[in-house]
Every structure is written in structure tokens, then in C-alpha cells.
Amino acid sequence: MNKIALVTGGRLDILVNNAGILPEATAGAGAGPIDLTAFRETFEVNLFGAVNVTQGFLPLLRRSDAGRIVNVSSTMGSLADQGDPESPYFGVVVPAYQGSKAALNGLTVATAKALSDTPIKVNSVCPGWLKTDLGGPDNRAAAPSTAAEGADIVVAMASLPADGPTGRFVDRDGPVAW
Numbered sequence: 001m002n003k004i005a006l007v008t009g010g011r012l013d014i015l016v017n018n019a020g021i022l023p024e025a026t027a028g029a030g031a032g033p034i035d036l037t038a039f040r041e042t043f044e045v046n047l048f049g050a051v052n053v054t055q056g057f058l059p060l061l062r063r064s065d066a067g068r069i070v071n072v073s074s075t076m077g078s079l080a081d082q083g084d085p086e087s088p089y090f091g092v093v094v095p096a097y098q099g100s101k102a103a104l105n106g107l108t109v110a111t112a113k114a115l116s117d118t119p120i121k122v123n124s125v126c127p128g129w130l131k132t133d134l135g136g137p138d139n140r141a142a143a144p145s146t147a148a149e150g151a152d153i154v155v156a157m158a159s160l161p162a163d164g165p166t167g168r169f170v171d172r173d174g175p176v177a178w
Contacts, residue, residue, distance in 0.1 A: 010060070010063060011060050011061075011063035011064045011067075012057050012060035012061050012063075012064060012067065013061075013064045013066065013068065014067075014068045014158045014159075015053065015054065015057050015061060015067075015068070015069045016069075016070045016154055016158060017050035017054065017069070017070070017071045017072060017104075018072040018154075019046070019049045019050070020072065020074075021041065021042055021045045021097075022042070022094060023038050024038055024042070024094040024096055024097055025094065025097075034095060034096075038096045039095075039096040039099070041096075042096035042097055042099075043099070043100045043103070045100075046097070046100035046104060047100050047103045047104050047107065050071055050104055050107065051107065054111065062120070064119070064120070065119060066119050066121075066162060067118070067119065067120035067121070068120070068121050068157065068159070069111065069120065069121070069122040070123060070124075070125055070154050070158050071104050071105075071107065071122070071124045072124075072127060072154065073101045073104050073105055073108075073124040073125065073126055074101045074126050075089060075126045075171065075176055076089050076094065076097060076101055077098060077100070077102040077103075077105050077124075077126075078102070078105075078169070078176055078178060079102055079178060080178060081177060082098060104124065105124050105169055108167060108168075109167045112166040112167030113167065115166075120166075121157075121160050121164055121165070121166040122167060123157045123165065123167070123168045123170065124168070124169040124170075124176075125153045125154055125169075125170055125171065126153070126169070126171040126176055127149075127152075127153055127154060127171070152172060153171060153172050
């Protein structure tokens with residue numbers, strides 16, 4: 001995992017947990033038994049990485065006048081979306097990835113509640129399906145959006161006003177069902 005932090009004045013204003021892996025995309029998920037190793041690896045990065053980084057930087061975020069934590073999730077982490085036959089992702093079966101992102105969304109809600117007496121806002125975002133290496137070598141050609149386009153929702157949630165939402169899951173079109 002690459003970690004970049006710019007800390008000035010003894011505080012951190014914005015933390016973006018963006019690390020994520022999807023080893024199931026190249027391992028043929030859904031075709032056989034659940035791969036426990038893939039679950040462990042995926043949760044280690046997609047969930048426990050965010051927990052570790054958030055806990056490590058929380059003392060600096062608490063010193064901010066308007067700290068923001070943005071957890072980069074996925075609509076595939078939405079239980080409502082996974083169970084909706086009308087969803088474009090309904091047929092996608094990548095249980096470790098989907099489970100890790102659902103857990104990240106749960107972490108978002110819990111962290112927002114734990115920090116409700118502070119100015120820190122904690123939200124999950126889905127940047128959309130992006131032309132990145134996540135998802136295997138064919139992803140760059142198939143994905144409809146660039147990483148720069150996906151960053152728009154991250155920036156929006158990282159720069160929320162004091163009366164902005166916390167404990168929410170959003171994409172560029174608005175709230176995403178949990």
C-alpha cells in the first residue's frame with residue numbers, strides 16, 4: 001500500500017482511504033468454492049488498511065478545525081445493490097471484494113458515530129468504475145470513466161462545509177443505498 005501524507009502545523013485536515021484490491025477479478029471468482037486466502041488478502045487491504053491508517057492519523061485529524069475522512073468504497077459494497085436484479089452489478093460475483101467494501105461502509109457509519117461530537121466528517125464514496133488496474137488488465141478498456149473523473153466525488157466529500165453530511169455513502173449522482 002502506498003501512503004502519502006502531508007501534515008503541516010501538527011494537524012491533518014483530510015484523510016482519503018483509497019487503497020483497494022480485487023484479486024478475484026483475475027482468479028475466476030464465482031466459479032468455485034470461496035477462496036479464504038483471497039478473502040484475507042482483500043480484507044487486509046480494503047478494510048484493515050483503512051482501519052490502521054485512520055487510527056494512526058486520528059490524533060492529527062482531531063487537531064483539525066474541519067477534519068474529513070473519505071473512505072473509497074464501491075456500489076458493489078451496497079447490500080441493496082447486490083440484491084437488486086435491476087442493478088448492473090447484480091450478476092457480478094466477487095464476494096471478498098463485495099464483503100470488504102460492505103464492511104468498509106459499516107466502518108464509515110461506526111466511525112462517524114464515534115466522532116459525532118467533533119467537527120470531523122466521515123463518509124464513503126463510490127467513484128464509479130474507473131480506468132485503473134483494479135479489476136485486471138481488461139479494466140482500462142472497459143471502464144467508462146477516468147481516475148480523474150472518479151476523483152471529483154472524493155474531492156467534494158473531502159471539502160464538505162461544517163454543516164455537511166457524515167456517515168453517508170454517496171457517488172456522483174447522490175446517496176447510494178447501503
